[in-house]
Amino acid sequence: MRIPDLKIKHVLSIILSIVLVNVCVKPVDAQRVIDYIDISNPFLRKIPIAIPVFRYSPEKSPSESIAKDMTKVLSQTLEFTGYFKMLNQKAFLEDLQKTGITGSSLNFKNWTAIGAELLVTGGIHTQDKLIVVELRLFDTFSGRLLVGKKYKGWHNDIRKIVRRFCNEVIERLTGNKGFFDSQIAFVSTHTGHKEIYTCDFDGYNVKQVTTNRSINLTPSWSHDKEWMAYTSYAKNRPDLYIRHMTGKKRGFYVSFKGHCITPAWHPKRMEFAAALSRPGNSEIYLLTRTGKVIKRLTYDWGIDVSPTWSPDGKHIAFVSNRSGNAHIYIYGMDSGKIRRLTYEGKYNVSPSWSPKGDRIAFCGRKNDRFDIFVMNVDGSRKMQLTGNSANNESPCWSPDGNLLAFSSTRSGKSRIYVMTAYGTDQRLLLSHKGEQFEPNWSK
Amino acid sequence: MYSANDYLVRSETKKITWVLTLGGSAIGHLLFFAIIFFFPGLSQTNKELPTVIDIDLVSITETEIQTHSYDAVETEPDMDISESIESTDNYVQPEPEPIQPPKNAYEPKKFQPLTPIEQPKSFKPLKPNPDIIQPEKTSEPKPTKVKPPESEPVQRPEIKEIKPIESPAKPSKPKIKRSLKKRTIIKEYIARNKKKRQLTDTFRQLQQKVRIDEAKKRIQQVGKTKSSVKLMDIYKAEVMSQINKNWALSVQMIGGYETDLSAVLVINIMRNGYIQPDMRFEQKSGNEYFDEGVIKAVKKSNPLPRLPDGYVRPVYEVGLRFTPSGLK
Numbered sequence: 177m178r179i180p181d182l183k184i185k186h187v188l189s190i191i192l193s194i195v196l197v198n199v200c201v202k203p204v205d206a207q208r209v210i211d212y213i214d215i216s217n218p219f220l221r222k223i224p225i226a227i228p229v230f231r232y233s234p235e236k237s238p239s240e241s242i243a244k245d246m247t248k249v250l251s252q253t254l255e256f257t258g259y260f261k262m263l264n265q266k267a268f269l270e271d272l273q274k275t276g277i278t279g280s281s282l283n284f285k286n287w288t289a290i291g292a293e294l295l296v297t298g299g300i301h302t303q304d305k306l307i308v309v310e311l312r313l314f315d316t317f318s319g320r321l322l323v324g325k326k327y328k329g330w331h332n333d334i335r336k337i338v339r340r341f342c343n344e345v346i347e348r349l350t351g352n353k354g355f356f357d358s359q360i361a362f363v364s365t366h367t368g369h370k371e372i373y374t375c376d377f378d379g380y381n382v383k384q385v386t387t388n389r390s391i392n393l394t395p396s397w398s399h400d401k402e403w404m405a406y407t408s409y410a411k412n413r414p415d416l417y418i419r420h421m422t423g424k425k426r427g428f429y430v431s432f433k434g435h436c437i438t439p440a441w442h443p444k445r446m447e448f449a450a451a452l453s454r455p456g457n458s459e460i461y462l463l464t465r466t467g468k469v470i471k472r473l474t475y476d477w478g479i480d481v482s483p484t485w486s487p488d489g490k491h492i493a494f495v496s497n498r499s500g501n502a503h504i505y506i507y508g509m510d511s512g513k514i515r516r517l518t519y520e521g522k523y524n525v526s527p528s529w530s531p532k533g534d535r536i537a538f539c540g541r542k543n544d545r546f547d548i549f550v551m552n553v554d555g556s557r558k559m560q561l562t563g564n565s566a567n568n569e570s571p572c573w574s575p576d577g578n579l580l581a582f583s584s585t586r587s588g589k590s591r592i593y594v595m596t597a598y599g600t601d602q603r604l605l606l607s608h609k610g611e612q613f614e615p616n617w618s619k
Numbered sequence: 620m621y622s623a624n625d626y627l628v629r630s631e632t633k634k635i636t637w638v639l640t641l642g643g644s645a646i647g648h649l650l651f652f653a654i655i656f657f658f659p660g661l662s663q664t665n666k667e668l669p670t671v672i673d674i675d676l677v678s679i680t681e682t683e684i685q686t687h688s689y690d691a692v693e694t695e696p697d698m699d700i701s702e703s704i705e706s707t708d709n710y711v712q713p714e715p716e717p718i719q720p721p722k723n724a725y726e727p728k729k730f731q732p733l734t735p736i737e738q739p740k741s742f743k744p745l746k747p748n749p750d751i752i753q754p755e756k757t758s759e760p761k762p763t764k765v766k767p768p769e770s771e772p773v774q775r776p777e778i779k780e781i782k783p784i785e786s787p788a789k790p791s792k793p794k795i796k797r798s799l800k801k802r803t804i805i806k807e808y809i810a811r812n813k814k815k816r817q818l819t820d821t822f823r824q825l826q827q828k829v830r831i832d833e834a835k836k837r838i839q840q841v842g843k844t845k846s847s848v849k850l851m852d853i854y855k856a857e858v859m860s861q862i863n864k865n866w867a868l869s870v871q872m873i874g875g876y877e878t879d880l881s882a883v884l885v886i887n888i889m890r891n892g893y894i895q896p897d898m899r900f901e902q903k904s905g906n907e908y909f910d911e912g913v914i915k916a917v918k919k920s921n922p923l924p925r926l927p928d929g930y931v932r933p934v935y936e937v938g939l940r941f942t943p944s945g946l947k
Contacts, residue, residue, distance in 0.1 A: 215941050259872065261867070
C-alpha cells in the first residue's frame, strides 16, 4: 500500500514543480520590458506623390509641350481628390527624360529621399497625328508597379486620358471607383436668369442646359446620368421637367395642382421622389420617370420637402416642419415609419445622403448663418464642416462619398465650392459670371 | 484513502521528501531566472514567430546591393518590351527591383562622416604604428554583414558598426579614376587616401575610447539608472518628433478623424542611430494602408539620432505605438 503511494507523491511533486516553473516563466517571458514611444501626430495628412514631367520620345517641341500640359493636368486632377500632396518638381533628383519610365530604369531611392510614397511616370510619343501615352503608378518604397496603362488618342484627348488613368489610380488605392467621369449640375445666373448648367467634376467644360429665360431650380441627375429632373417656372408656376441629357429622347412635363418641386431620383430605378402640394400642403410622392404618381409617402399636416435617397433605395430623408420648425426626418420605404433625426436648432434643411450610406450632410442655421453639417444616419456624431462669416448651403456628395460640393457666399456672391467629407481643402470649383447655387453631383 | 494533510503530518520520511522537492524546485527556479537574467537574448528564441516584414536594408547593405544590381540592369531591355503591351494584366507581374548606385548628390546625406578629415593631422605619432591599422583593414570587406552580434562586449560593436558607414564612399572614388586610365595618379591618390583613412580610423578609435570612458565615469558618478532614464526620455522625445515629421497619413484613406486605429511596431536602434532592418509588428491595426504608412514613416526616419552615450547596450529596442489621435 505505502510504496505505490510514495511514488505517486513523487510524481505529483515533480508535476507540480513543472507546472510551477511553467507558470512562473510565462509572465517573465512576457514581461521582457521594452520602452514604448507614442507617435500620434502625422505631419502630413495626405499621401505625398511625385509626378515628374513626362518623358517625350522624339525630342521635338510639340510632344514636349503636350508632355508638360499632361503632367500639369494629371497633377491637378489627382490633387482635386484631396488624397494627395503634390511634391514640388524642383525638389526632384531624377529626370524621366534621362532615366526612363519603367520600374527597372528608375532609382526609387531618389524618390523616397524626397519623401514621395507614390510616383507617377509617363511617356509620350506621337504616332501619325495620334499620341501614345504610357502611364505608371509606383510605390516608391517597395518599387511595386501599382497601375500601368497605355493609351492612344488625339491631341485633344489629353484630359480624357488623364481622367481614365486617375480612375484606375483611385480604384487601386481605395478600392472604390473614382469620380473622374462625373459631372456637376448647378443653377447659375450667368445670363441674368436662373438657368441650369452642367460642368465636369473639376469645373471644366461648362454647358448650359436650360434656355427658357425663366427660373430653373433643383437639378437632379438620374442614376444612369441620362436624365435630369428640375423645377422650372417656365409656365409661371413651379412644375417638374424631366429632360434627356443628350436630347435624343423626348422629355416629360409633370404638373399637378399646387407646386411640384425638389425631385430626387431613385439610386437604382427610373423613379423619383418629389414634393407635391396636390393634397393641400406639400407631401412627398414617389413618381415614375414619366411623372405618374406611384405612391404617396407622407401623410401629415406639416410641409414635407427635399427628399434624398439612401444608396440602397430603402430609406428617404426629407425636411418637414411637423414639429413646428424645419427638421430632418427619415422615412422607411418598407415599414412606412418616420423617424426624426435632428433636434438642435430651428432650421435644418437640404439633406443629402452619402453614397457610402453612413452619413447625411445637411444645411443648418446657427448664429443667423447657414452652415454645412454632417451626421450619422441615426442623428449621432454631428459635425460642423463650414464656419466662416458667410452662408454655406445645399451640400451634395461626390459619387465616391469623399467630397462635398456646396454653395457659399464667402466671396460675396454665391458660388460653388468643394471640400472633403471632413471639411478640409475647401476651394472654389469654378468662376463663372453671375451667381451659382444648388449643385448636384452625378453618379 | 489518505488526504494530503495526512502525508504532511504523519510520517517523517514524507516531510523530508517534501522539503527535498520544494528545495529542488526552488534551486531550479533560481537557476532559471539567473539564466534569463544574464542571457536575455535566449528568451527571444522562445517567442512565437512574429509577422515578418520584408524590408530591404535601408543603409548598410547598400554596397552589397550595388554590386548585384549591375548584372540585373543589363537584362532589363526584355522587360521593357513585355511591359509595353496594352493589356493591364501584364503589368501585374512585379518588376525586378534593380537599384542603381545612388548619385553622389544624395549620398553624403545618408552617410554623414562622423569625424572631419582635417583633424587627424594632429595625431602624427600614431601614423607609423601599424598595429592599430592592420586589424581594421582586414576586416573591411565585412561591412556587408547586417547586424553586429548581440553578445559582443560593449566596446567592440561600436567599432564594428561604424565601419559600414565609411565603406560606400570608398569604391566610388577609385572607380572614376580608373576610367581615366592614369595609373600614377591613382596610385598616388590611393596612397593619400589610405593615409587619410588610417588617420581617421585611429582618430575615431581614440574618440570612441574617450567617449566610452566618459560615459563610464558619468555612470559611476551619478548612478546608472537615474542618468540613463533621463537621457532616454530626451532621446525618446527626439525619436518621436522625427518620426512624426516623416509620417504621412491620408485622413480620407483611414475613413476620417474618428478612428481608433493603432499599431505597434518594434524596432531596434543601433548606437549610430541606424534602425536594424528586422522590424516587427507587435500589433497591427488591421488597415493595410495604415500599417504600410507606419513602416514608411520609420524607413523615412532612418537614421534616427545617435543613441545617447550613457546608454550602455549596443542596441536599443523600442516599440512605436502609432495612433492617429493627434489628427483632431
